[in-house]
Amino acid sequence: MLSVYSLSHPGLQLVSFRLAAGESLVVRGASGSGKTLLLRAIADLDPNQGSIFLEFQARESMPAPQWRRLVCYLPAESGWWAERVRDHFVDWSLALPLVVELNLPEACGEWPIQRLSTGERQRLALIRAMVQKPKILLLDEPTSGLDAESTSRVEALVERHRKAGGGVVWVTHDAAQLKRVASRILVLDGGKATISDNHNVSGNRSNDNRGAEVESPCPTFI
Amino acid sequence: MSYIHLNNSDLLLGALLVLLNGGLSLALDLRLERRLFISAMRMVVQLTLVGLVLTTLFALVSPFWTAITALIMILFAGYEIRARQDRRFIGFWAYSLGTGAMLIASMLVMLFALTTQLAPTPWYDPRYAIPLLGMVLGNAMTGISLGLQTLTTNAVRERVSIEARLTLGATRVEALLPVVRLALRSAFMPIINTMAATGVVALPGMMTGQILSGVEPVEAVKYQILVLFLISGGTGLGAMIAVLAGASRLTDHRHRLRLERLQAPQR
Numbered sequence: 001m002l003s004v005y006s007l008s009h010p011g012l013q014l015v016s017f018r019l020a021a022g023e024s025l026v027v028r029g030a031s032g033s034g035k036t037l038l039l040r041a042i043a044d045l046d047p048n049q050g051s052i053f054l055e056f057q058a059r060e061s062m063p064a065p066q067w068r069r070l071v072c073y074l075p076a077e078s079g080w081w082a083e084r085v086r087d088h089f090v091d092w093s094l095a096l097p098l099v100v101e102l103n104l105p106e107a108c109g110e111w112p113i114q115r116l117s118t119g120e121r122q123r124l125a126l127i128r129a130m131v132q133k134p135k136i137l138l139l140d141e142p143t144s145g146l147d148a149e150s151t152s153r154v155e156a157l158v159e160r161h162r163k164a165g166g167g168v169v170w171v172t173h174d175a176a177q178l179k180r181v182a183s184r185i186l187v188l189d190g191g192k193a194t195i196s197d198n199h200n201v202s203g204n205r206s207n208d209n210r211g212a213e214v215e216s217p218c219p220t221f222i
Numbered sequence: 223m224s225y226i227h228l229n230n231s232d233l234l235l236g237a238l239l240v241l242l243n244g245g246l247s248l249a250l251d252l253r254l255e256r257r258l259f260i261s262a263m264r265m266v267v268q269l270t271l272v273g274l275v276l277t278t279l280f281a282l283v284s285p286f287w288t289a290i291t292a293l294i295m296i297l298f299a300g301y302e303i304r305a306r307q308d309r310r311f312i313g314f315w316a317y318s319l320g321t322g323a324m325l326i327a328s329m330l331v332m333l334f335a336l337t338t339q340l341a342p343t344p345w346y347d348p349r350y351a352i353p354l355l356g357m358v359l360g361n362a363m364t365g366i367s368l369g370l371q372t373l374t375t376n377a378v379r380e381r382v383s384i385e386a387r388l389t390l391g392a393t394r395v396e397a398l399l400p401v402v403r404l405a406l407r408s409a410f411m412p413i414i415n416t417m418a419a420t421g422v423v424a425l426p427g428m429m430t431g432q433i434l435s436g437v438e439p440v441e442a443v444k445y446q447i448l449v450l451f452l453i454s455g456g457t458g459l460g461a462m463i464a465v466l467a468g469a470s471r472l473t474d475h476r477h478r479l480r481l482e483r484l485q486a487p488q489r
Contacts, residue, residue, distance in 0.1 A: 043389060044476055064477040069391035079386025081400060125386075132390065 001167050002042075002071070002136050007050035009034075009041045014050070015193040017186060019136070024158075024168040026178050026198070029188035035171045036076070038188065039138040042169065043073035054135065072134035076141045078125035080113045088128055098127040102153050118145035126154060136167045143177065155181060225435040237262070279348045288348040292332075292355055296325050299363045306367040309374040309484045315471055316485070319464055320366050327460030328358050331452050339448055357428065357449055358456040361413060365457035369409030369465045374484055376401045377472050384479055394473035402469050409461030413454045420450065 002019040012034040019025055027035045041048040044064050052059040059067050086092040086109035096106060102123045116124065122145050129137065137158065143151040158181070162168055172178055178185065182198040240262050247254040279287055300321025310316035332355055336342065342350045377384065380401055387397040420426055428449060432442035474480055 045385065045388065045478055047474070047476075047478065047480075065388075065391040065393050068389055068477075073389045075382070075385065075389065077382055079383035081380075081383040081387060128390065 001055060001165075002169075003053045004042065005051045007038070007041055007048060007052065009037055009046060009048040012037045012041060012048075012188075013193065015186075015188075016050075017193070017195055019167045019169065021165045021167060022162050023183045024162055024170060024181050025184050025186055025195075026182035027169060027171045027186045027188060028178065033188040035188055036140055039073050039140055039169065039171060042138055043068055043071055045073065069132055070134055071136040071138065072129045072132065073138040074125060074129050074140060074142055076144065078121045080121070083112055085109050085111050085113065085116070085124060088124075089131065091131070094131045095127050098130055098157070099124075101157060102127065103150055119147070119150060122146060123150065123154065126157070130157070130161070134166070136169065137161060139168065139170045141171055141173065143172075143174070151177070276348075276352065279352065283344065283347060285344075285346045288346050288351055291348070291352060295352075295355060295359055296328065297321065299324055299359045302363055303367045303370070307371055307374065308487050309378065310488065311374075311468070311471060312483050312485055315483070319468055319471070320363075320370060323366055323460045323464035323467065324359065324362055326463055327362055327456050328355060330459060331358055331456040334455075335448070335452050353428075354449065354452065358453055361416075361453040362456045362460040364412050365409040365461045366464045368412065369405045369461040370468055372408040373401060373405035373465050373468050373472075376404055377469075377479070378481060378484070381479065381481060388477055388479065392477075394470075394477040394479075397477075397479070398469050398473060402465055405465045405468075406461060409465065410458060413450075413457045417450055417454065420446070426450075 001021040001023075004018070005016050007015045015038060017025065027038060029035050037046065040046050041050075042052060044059060044067055054067075054070055080088060082088055089095050089109075092109050095109075099106060099108065104120065104123060108120070108124070113121075122142060126139075126142055139158070142158075143154050146154065155177070158168055158170075168181075170181060172181075179198070184195055185198050186193055186195050240258065244255040244258055246252070247258060275291070279291060300317060303320030303324070304310060304317050307316070311319060332351060335354060336345045336351060340350055340354075377398070384397045384401070388394070426446050426449075429442045429446040432445060433439055437445075471483060472480055
């Protein structure tokens with residue numbers, strides 16, 4: 001679904017991987033190993049070299065805003081530009097079901113942004129991305145500020161996105177979360193990347209609707 | 223039209239006031255007497271030189287020398303804009319953004335004024351062109367500096383929210399628009415305030431000068447009104463060019479925010 005070839009950037013060595021529909025790739029590595037830079041490079045937010053295809057469509061063949069709607073990056077620190085929560089949504093009513101699902105009150109649309117806690121911001125930022133129906137989610141520590149209950153609801157939402165044929169690239173420091181959500185693991189070490197399967201997950205991969213694209217050995221991890 | 227001729231002895235008499243200030247500084251141990259003396263001397267020397275240059279220039283009425291003088295003034299103003307930025311653009315952009323904006327804006331405004339409202343013969347007569355350009359540049363410089371300063375400071379401060387919009391598929395124009403608006407508003411503020419306060423709080427120096435040299439107040443006021451229109455036109459145009467060019471330099475064709483094109487803060 002998402003094919004990344006020789007992606008590079010200052011502070012990031014060549015990274016190549018393929019992500020199948022319904023697959024969840026967890027990126028691990030010490031602080032400063034380039035996890036965030038990798039996600040930003042995939043979303044084309046920083047100048048970078050290499051080629052990326054989404055369902056055989058090259059990234060450069062479409063305008064960057066269109067690419068970012070399809071391959072949506074969710075930064076660890078969410079950004080807000082208007083007064084109220086609902087001003088950040090084109091159609092707030094589309095967000096309401098997800099708001100309920102993530103354990104937020106329906107009235108939060110009227111809340112001023114300053115009033116939001118870190119966890120509320122994280123969940124609302126995820127909802128803001130999800131209502132645009134991206135094909136790939138690039139999540140940078142999406143549950144770092146959440147309690148166990150909210151974390152599992154976020155994981156369930158992402159799981160549903162996967163089951164519906166979407167892909168996820170996900171940065172987390174939480175080892176337990178990695179075991180729960182990863183179908184494969186990409187380890188960044190000193191800017192180098194290695195990929196392995198997540199053997200701890202049972203049933204995770206059997207559920208995957210894995211196409212031929214994935215069965216071919218994953219190319220080039222340099 | 224008549225005016226009182228000033229002799230050198232009159233100026234020396236006026237200089238007594240500065241000497242008085244110097245004495246005050248010595249008596250109260252302000253330690254300003256040295257700087258006061260140097261500044262006063264600089265003022266005298268610089269103005270005398272300008273007087274000589276303008277006298278020569280006005281006698282020549284040469285399009286070439288008028289253009290050279292105008293260009294030098296614009297380059298100095300561009301240097302001043304660069305000096306006033308906390309976060310300058312990297313490389314030659316630090317200088318060329320402000321200078322280019324000022325060159326285009328002041329040239330357009332001056333051509334407009336000199337070929338229609340004022341229309342001296344020849345139209346490039348330096349007696350009109352150079353003082354007018356000086357006034358337009360002085361104010362456009364302030365507006366452009368403020369505009370660029372607000373643009374770069376807020377682009378850095380609002381990085382997270384600008385990138386949030388980009389990640390959601392906004393174009394660079396959509397993502398930067400709030401910051402661009404802020405920058406243009408602050409660029410316009412000084413000239414708007416000046417126009418509102420002129421005649422109530424302050425009598426503009428140009429008008430005062432004309433009145434002192436014997437021009438009827440009503441005529442001097444007409445000149446002043448025209449000059450303020452020219453100034454606000456030049457400032458608005460210049461700030462618009464500088465801020466939009468700056469905003470496009472802060473982003474690229476793939477709609478990325480490129481803050482690394484700014485230098486580290488100067489102060």
